[in-house]
Amino acid sequence: MEWLNAVVQGTLLGGLYALFAAGLSLIFGVMRLVNIAHGDLIVMAAYLGLTATVVLGIHPLVALIVVIPAMAGIGYVLQRGILNRTLGDDLLPPLLVTFGLSVIIQNALLEGYTADPQKMNAGALETASLSVGGLSLGILPVLTFAVAVAVIAGLQWMFYHTALGRAFRAVSDNQDIAQLMGLNKRHIFGLAMALALAVTAIAGIFLGIRTSFDPSIGGGRLIFGFEAVIIGGLGNLWGTLAGGVILGVAQTVGAKIDPGWQVLSGHIAFLLILAVRPQGLFPRVSG
Amino acid sequence: MSAILKLDGVSKSFGAVTVADSLSYELQQGEALGVIGPNGAGKTSMFNLITGTLPSDSGRLVFAGQDVTRQSAATRSRSGIARSFQVPQPFSGLTVFENAMIAATQSAGLTGREAERLCLQILEQTELLSKANTLAGKLTLLDRKRLELTRALCAKPKLLLLDEIAGGLTEAECTSLVQTIKDIHASGVSIIWIEHVVHALLAVVDRLIVIDFGKLVAQGDPKTVMDSKEVQEIYLGIEADA
Numbered sequence: 001m002e003w004l005n006a007v008v009q010g011t012l013l014g015g016l017y018a019l020f021a022a023g024l025s026l027i028f029g030v031m032r033l034v035n036i037a038h039g040d041l042i043v044m045a046a047y048l049g050l051t052a053t054v055v056l057g058i059h060p061l062v063a064l065i066v067v068i069p070a071m072a073g074i075g076y077v078l079q080r081g082i083l084n085r086t087l088g089d090d091l092l093p094p095l096l097v098t099f100g101l102s103v104i105i106q107n108a109l110l111e112g113y114t115a116d117p118q119k120m121n122a123g124a125l126e127t128a129s130l131s132v133g134g135l136s137l138g139i140l141p142v143l144t145f146a147v148a149v150a151v152i153a154g155l156q157w158m159f160y161h162t163a164l165g166r167a168f169r170a171v172s173d174n175q176d177i178a179q180l181m182g183l184n185k186r187h188i189f190g191l192a193m194a195l196a197l198a199v200t201a202i203a204g205i206f207l208g209i210r211t212s213f214d215p216s217i218g219g220g221r222l223i224f225g226f227e228a229v230i231i232g233g234l235g236n237l238w239g240t241l242a243g244g245v246i247l248g249v250a251q252t253v254g255a256k257i258d259p260g261w262q263v264l265s266g267h268i269a270f271l272l273i274l275a276v277r278p279q280g281l282f283p284r285v286s287g
Numbered sequence: 288m289s290a291i292l293k294l295d296g297v298s299k300s301f302g303a304v305t306v307a308d309s310l311s312y313e314l315q316q317g318e319a320l321g322v323i324g325p326n327g328a329g330k331t332s333m334f335n336l337i338t339g340t341l342p343s344d345s346g347r348l349v350f351a352g353q354d355v356t357r358q359s360a361a362t363r364s365r366s367g368i369a370r371s372f373q374v375p376q377p378f379s380g381l382t383v384f385e386n387a388m389i390a391a392t393q394s395a396g397l398t399g400r401e402a403e404r405l406c407l408q409i410l411e412q413t414e415l416l417s418k419a420n421t422l423a424g425k426l427t428l429l430d431r432k433r434l435e436l437t438r439a440l441c442a443k444p445k446l447l448l449l450d451e452i453a454g455g456l457t458e459a460e461c462t463s464l465v466q467t468i469k470d471i472h473a474s475g476v477s478i479i480w481i482e483h484v485v486h487a488l489l490a491v492v493d494r495l496i497v498i499d500f501g502k503l504v505a506q507g508d509p510k511t512v513m514d515s516k517e518v519q520e521i522y523l524g525i526e527a528d529a
Contacts, residue, residue, distance in 0.1 A: 163392050166381065166388060166389060166392075167389065169378065169380055169385075170378045170381060170385075172380075173381065174376060174378055176340065177376050177378065178378075178389070179340070179359070179364075180338060180340065180370065181364060181390050181393050181394050181442065182361050182364035182365045182390075182393040182394035182396075182442070183361060183389070
């Protein structure tokens with residue numbers, strides 16, 4: 001039963017990792033941009049959420065109403081103002097620029113909020129639980145997982161059933177031809193980054209309710225996000241969810257064996273999958 | 288008749304290689320213009336200059352009464368310039384229908400049902416309707432060429448640029464394609480068509496221009512141009528003053 005519990009808790013934790021990863025996956029899918037600052041953007045969203053809850057006196061989940069549009073706006077401006085200029089045939093400039101951005105965000109957060117760990121207060125939600133067949137499940141992890149599934153289902157639907165999704169796929173497929181068809185790729189990339197950071201806002205809020213955070217933890221979140229994307233297979237959003245779950249389960253099972261092994265066992269699972277299936281478990285079948 | 292497109296001294300060179308050497312000509316509204324010339328003469332570059340994927344070094348481009356020289360490819364596409372590529376370049380991860388919808392929504396600016404109706408109508412015209420839900424990456428060469436044409440037409444173009452669309456097709460395929468292009472021309476769309484399959488070209492165009500080394504070397508009535516000594520020289524290597 002204890003092991004089953006570890007697997008279930010790990011699965012739910014995987015929902016949070018999938019939220020970390022969904023934005024990364026989307027950005028890479030649409031514009032082949034590897035965003036090193038993604039983890040710091042998650043932490044920034046958590047701080048924005050914290051500020052909103054303190055200043056407006058609202059529940060963290062209600063703060064999403066403010067933080068999602070704020071992050072989406074930041075995403076659009078960031079893409080059109082800076083990141084679009086780095087995109088080209090060379091993969092290195094965007095890596096360097098987003099790395100620099102990561103350093104800047106971290107230090108700005110440090111200046112603005114100090115290095116003290118912070119936490120959002122979500123009241124009863126943090127401790128509420130329900131009992132299912134002898135297992136005790138926290139409402140918060142269950143909610144996080146449900147939101148992750150909803151976000152990924154929503155993105156998937158958007159990609160394959162809306163005009164915007166079609167434009168994303170067209171630009172991803174062939175940027176030059178898309179321009180000739182009247183698509184403004186700079187605008188489309190801006191929208192993609194806005195959407196990715198909207199998802200990041202959700203990830204940041206759930207992170208901030210679940211654990212305490214400080215400006216330095218972005219790098220770790222980035223790694224978890226990357227691992228989830230790579231385990232699942234590039235370009236496949238449902239794969240990303242599966243990747244998050246595998247990573248989460250590996251961590252909780254590892255922690256069950258020895259509490260010190262939690263993070264390490266996640267990385268080991270990642271390396272094993274990378275060694276056996278470098279393309280990930282469910283890479284997108286492309287035509 | 289008024290001019291839909293006017294090139295006025297358009298030039299472009301890459302280092303010592305000149306792909307457009309002060310190109311000047313006009314295309315009348317509703318006219319079908321054929322373009323011939325040896326490989327590497329600058330015919331496709333001329334299309335790149337007209338669509339805006341290649342910026343010109345000097346000269347002016349006027350489309351539908353507007354100076355478009357400084358406009359982006361996306362803007363020119365929305366104002367009615369569409370092209371097909373010699374080597375078909377579909378969005379291979381999208382279905383045939385989605386490929387068409389991109390052009391109809393983004394380039395022609397249609398929405399919802401109206402865009403869908405246009406796409407279905409054009410897919411029928413280009414004989415791709417039965418493959419509407421096939422991924423574009425899985426099409427045969429003829430169907431890819433048809434998709435190029437479909438996408439260009441779904442943009443509701445005023446000016447259609449065709450780049451060797453008949454190349455590599457069988458005789459029967461070519462005949463059916465020529466008929467489709469004739470119908471498009473008859474509907475009032477102005478056409479510039481680069482083609483090495485001369486008989487297909489001559490079945491459609493009203494006028495012919497010859498390009499060599501980025502220069503316009505001859506133009507006029509198709510038959511006269513084909514019989515002219517410039518064309519004989521270029522294609523048969525006969526020296527005029529030998």
